[in-house]
Amino acid sequence: MQPSTTMTPAELRADIPALQEGTYLNYGAHGPSPKYVVDAADEFVRDHEYESPIADDPYETAFRAFDRTRARVASFVGAKPDEIALTESTTAGINAVANAIDWEPGDVVVRTDLEHPAGILPWQRLEREGVEVRVVETDAGRIDLEQFAEAVADARLACFSAVTWTHGTRLPVAKLVDIAHETGTFTLVDAVQVPGQLPMDVEEWGADAVAAAGHKWLLGLWGGGFLFVDRDVAEGLEPRTVGYRSVETPTADPYEYAAGARRFEVGSANPAPHVALREAIDAIDEVGIDRIEDRVRQLAGRLADEVPADRLRSPPTPESGLVTIDVDDPAATVERLAAAGIVVRALPQPNAVRASVHAVNTAADVDRLLEGLEREW
Secondary structure (H helix, E strand, O other), X not given: OOOOOOXXXXXXXXXXXXXXXXXXXXXXXXXXXXXXXXXXXHHHHHHHHHHHHHHOOXXXXXXXXXXXXXXXXXXXXXXXXXXXXEEOOHHHHXXXXXXXXXOOOOOEEEEEOOOOHHHOHHHHHHHOOOOEEEEEOOEOOEOOHHHHHHHHOOOOEEEEEOEOOOOOOEOOHHHHHHHHHHXXXXXXXXXXXXXXXXXXXXXXXXXXXXXXXXXXXXXXXXXXXXXXXXXXXXXXXXXXOOOOOOEOOOOOOOOOEOOHHHHHOOOOOOOHHHHHHHHHHHHHHHHOHHHHHHHHXXXXXXXXXXXXXXXXXXXXXOOOOEEEEEOOOHHXXXXXXXXXXXXXEEEOOOOEEEEEXXXXXXXXXXXXHHHHHHHHO
C-alpha cells in the first residue's frame, strides 16, 4: 500500500537548491538533493562528532543510524531489513557479490551488452582468473529471451540491468530471473536507475541480489548505496572483505559471518550518506512513487513526441525518464547546451545524448531542451 502523499512534485522541486536556476535533465547520473536531505547528513555528523562522544557512544550512534536506514530501505524495496546491506554505491554492491563467490576456471558469467561499466568491469577482472564472460547482444535496448536462456544454460551468474542506462528500456527482470533460475544460475540485478522514479519490489523480481544507490532518482547523497541479498542465498556467500560489521562476534576465532546481507558491511563507515538516504526516501514517498512514475511518463513522452523518429534511440513511448537522442557530435552538443544552462549528458554507446527527466522537472524544462536541440535536425 502506498503511503498517503502530502507533497507535490512542484513542492519537492522548490526544496532543491540546484534546480532554482538552469534546466537540469541528468538524474540518470546524479540527482541534486533537497536541502533537508543535506541538512540531515550535516546534523548527523555534528551530533556524531560534537555530542555523541560524551552523551552517548559514537559506535552506538552510528549503529542505530545504520539499523534505521536498513529498515527504511527494506520497506521501500519490498525486502526484510536483514536482506539489506548498506554500501557506498551500485558498483560496490556488484563487486561485493562478485568477490563473495568461489570462482573456478571455466565458470561462466553472462551479462548484456547494455550494462554500465559497474556491470562490466568486475567480470573483466574475473576473466584474468579463467572465468568466461558471455555477452548477450541486444536490439534497441531489448533482450531476446531465447538468446538469454541459451547463454545462461551453463552459467554460474547472470548480471543485467532493470532499466538500461543506454536506452531507458525496462528489461523483464522477473522473466529473466525465472529463466536463469531454471538452470541454477545466480541472478544479480543492477537496479540503480529504478528507485526514485519507478516502483521497486525485489520480492516480485525474485533475484538473488540487487544492487542500487540513492544519488540518482532518489535525490540522495553520493555514498548512500544499498545491496539486497536474499537471506537464504546470503548464507552461501563468503565475502573476501571482512570486518567487525561482517561477522557475528568480531573477537571469535573462528569467526562466523553475520546472518543475511549484513555480512557485506565491513567496518567504520560514515553513516551520514545513509542518514540522508533515509530522508530522501521519505521525501519520495511523500510525493508518491506512482505519482512520480506518471509524471515522468508524461514529461518524457512530451520530449519523445517532438524528437524526429530517426533520431530517437529510446522507445517512442518512454518506459522511464531516460530519453536517448542521436546527434552528430554528442560531446559538442552537451557543451553547447550547458552553455545555455541546460544539463544533459553524452553516452559512449549509442553515440548520443541522454536526457533524464524526473517528476521535479516541468514542461518548460522539456520545451527548453527541445528548443536547444532543434539545430541538430
